[in-house]
Amino acid sequence: MxxxxxxxxxxxxxxxxxxxxxxxxxxxxxxxxxxxxxxxxxxxxxxxxxxxxxxxxxxxxxxxxxxxxxxxxxxxxxxxxxxxxxxxxxxxxxxxxxxxxxxxxxxxxxxxxxxxxYPELTLALAKEAKRSSISDEAEALIEHRLTEKEKEVIYAILEGLTNDAIASELDITQRTVKAHISSIFSKLHVNDRVSLILLLK
Known part of the structure; x- marks a missing residue:
């Protein structure tokens, strides 16, 4: 390339x-x-x-x-x-x-x-897309496509939490957090956190 x-x-x-x-x-x-x-x-x-x-x-x-x-x-x-x-x-x-x-x-x-x-920009984008600021369409998409645990993970992502912080908050392993995030990306057809945030804005 x-x-x-x-x-x-x-x-x-x-x-x-x-x-x-x-x-x-x-x-x-x-x-x-x-x-x-x-x-x-x-x-x-x-x-x-x-x-x-x-x-x-x-x-x-x-x-x-x-x-x-x-x-x-x-x-x-x-x-x-x-x-x-x-x-x-x-x-x-x-x-x-x-x-x-x-x-x-x-x-x-x-x-x-x-x-x-860079990390500070990713965090700023995530904070801007907090649960209260996502669209009704995005809320409906989350409700229809994700499991209850995946919903908890996605809202933690929107709060700007790292995988480690999500694991601590939800009392699950980092490996489980990664599995949930991978499933979320697949179900919502995005490749990364920034794309996820942009989708939900």
Missing amino acids: KTIFFSTDVDTINEWKSRHDVKDLLEVTNCDALLQVLSTLKEYIIVSDYDSVSHSINKMLASNTLPDKFIVLEKVPEIITGKSLILKGIKAYGNARMLKIHYQQMIETVKGGKIWT
Whole structure:
């Protein structure tokens, strides 16, 4: 899968190249070049620099022309910006200077068709989608598709609890929590917690 670094800042691209040791890489500096490159590729991940190309990204979002597997990194990530971008279809949002291990986790998550966010952003998204704020349709979906224990687990997720905290609160093992979460994802046709939260909002 081809990785595309999208930034007008050559220093940022060079920093990403040296920090993450990316193979099979293309660099683009403007929207026209990006669209031209995408017309020749079937599989790709775009890693974009929000600090230098936010105008282009926002334009694509507004016109509903955002390519798939689009990642946004920012030197000083903000939860409000991350929430907005994820809700609009960005597949990952994080720190432009993240460690290599986190970069690799992010890439693998997006490659797998899932959404990646850093822990504080995931927690903020979960808190926003608490039980009291989910739609009537989402409440009905939960009622019709999930078992009683799965309902307890999903509402704990919406409170922003970790698997460990859910296990403690419900007096079950972490392994059981993971099994319930896997079943919830399957029944609601989502791949991860962020997708679940977005579904229920």
